[in-house]
Amino acid sequence: MIDILIVGAGPAGMSAAVNSVTRGKTTRIFSNSENYLSRAEKINNYLGFYNITGKELMNRFREHAKAMNIKIEDGKVVNILPMGESFMVNINGKIEEAKKVILAMGSSRVKELNREIDLLGKGISYCATCDGMLYRGKKAIVWDQSKDSAEEANYLNSIGVIVTFISKKPHPENLDKHITYINGTISEIIGNDKVQGVAEKKKNIPADAVFILRDAVAPATLVEGLKINGNFIEVNRNMETSIKGIYAAGDITGKPLQLSKAVGEGLIAAQHAALQIDKVKEN
């Protein structure tokens, strides 16, 4: 079992990883998307690094992590299940077990579609490898919202799902030729008790399932009972969420959405989590 599993490799997640390793805890860190920081043109309020670019600072963070043998693994967390003393974490359909979990996926810019939450599990899915097999021989729409969408669409196609790929981006080169590609976006999901299709511009496309593949799953759907305030996860001074053993750090906990805060929160979360693990060992 892993001591501390970290989701997200931005400043908060990396800071948490560094501090977790420093405290002698087995640590794994997963990330699925490009970091927001690396797109910042200039950063003038991070102490000691006047006028640095986001990209350069991010590279330094990565070098720091690398020097401490921290490897950032590719993966998106789909859901988390508290098991009493530990957590089971579903990462793209692979289950990992950890004593503590730190959520550091950044501020959620996820805007859920009308009816999306109501129809979750009734044709709406966030994970192709989790639910794909149920739709063999049926029609599914893959809504491209992240870099791995084409691969997931190909997976669905390979197991016998009839796939339509809707994307704002140009036709991906690696998309299987049997997959229908539509350049556009979904405005609405159609269906009362279960998914019947989607509205794309003014056209309706019938489907049995819609796979919404964003960079991150909305925090509220990650784990049952996680307290959310607006788009942010509620935490206490120890960065612990409403679920004991699950921490949140960085932009995901709310404003100010700033680098120094994220780094500080990552440290607090990791140190508190490490302390709790040590306490259990002593008893």
Place this chain on the structure above:
Amino acid sequence: MAEKITYVNSTEDFDNLIAKEKLVLVDFWAVWCAPCRMIAPVIEKLADQYSEKITVAKVDVDKHQELSIRYGIQSIPTVILFKDGKIAAKEIGVKPLISFTKLLDSHIA
């Protein structure tokens, strides 16, 4: 623990089971389903904890498509509580133990 779980072998089996037992908790799952593996220990715990009060069963949706179509299984794990042969409650997705104990307690009381 696991011997307290009934593995459904046929539609007929299943129909007999929900007709005979007052409360049956059914876990619709499949071998390839990772979230199902997550809740498997939760289901086992329930079977143990409520062994006197309810029957816990598992239906492999790949082997029993007729049942998964009948109950409109769109995502797994889906856990359905049958009371007197009828659907009393349905939980979709990965849920902690307490969600199920709350649900069962409300139906047993």
